[in-house]
Amino acid sequence: MEQKGAAMITLAKLKEKVKLLDIDAGVLALMPDYGIREKSKEVKVVCKKLERSISEKNWVNCIVLLGEIEKFENYYRNWLIDREGEENSEVLEAMHEYIVELEIGIEERLREGKKKCRGRRVKLVRSKNPSFKDSLRRKFSKNEEI
Known part of the structure; x- marks a missing residue:
């Protein structure tokens, strides 16, 4: 159990990284150049949305928002x-x-979610499987057509 916790980046750690991004965007918002100032203000809004998506464990939305932040990173680099x-x-x-x-x-987090979903699906298939076998046995015992 400890290994799993060590391998996973915690929600708090993810939020901390977003806050640091938010601080960096705030610093850039103070720059005199109008273009970078406006873009960095937009990124601050995206950071707030990203932090909220992490809290809600909406990982798909996190990926979309992270893509927006990466676009800003490229813009800033250029x-x-x-x-x-x-x-x-x-x-x-x-x-x-x-x-x-x-x-x-x-x-x-996405991989962990997929593993959980796969595990549930397997359990559902297993729980349905005996009843399916039972219905087949009944049909064969009664010589019914399948």
Whole structure:
């Protein structure tokens, strides 16, 4: 049980990463360039939605929102290249790290959900199976046509 907990990124850890992304977006919102300021304000809204989706364990929505954040990461990277001629930025590197960790955590949660669903399906098939066999036996014993 402990191994499973260690392998899984907790909901609290996922939310922490989103908050750090939110802080980075807030820092970028203070930049004088209008384009990056507006985009970073949009990302702050996306971060709030992502945090809510994590709380609701809506992993599909998390992936969609994470895609929006990745688009912003690319926009910011290109913005840096246009301004400085390079893409080195502590904020960008931190954002990239948070995004990667969020992707890993959300993928783990999705896989865990699929395993649970598969387990339930197997149990349902097993529970239905004996009654199906019983009905076949009855039909054969009565020589009914199937």
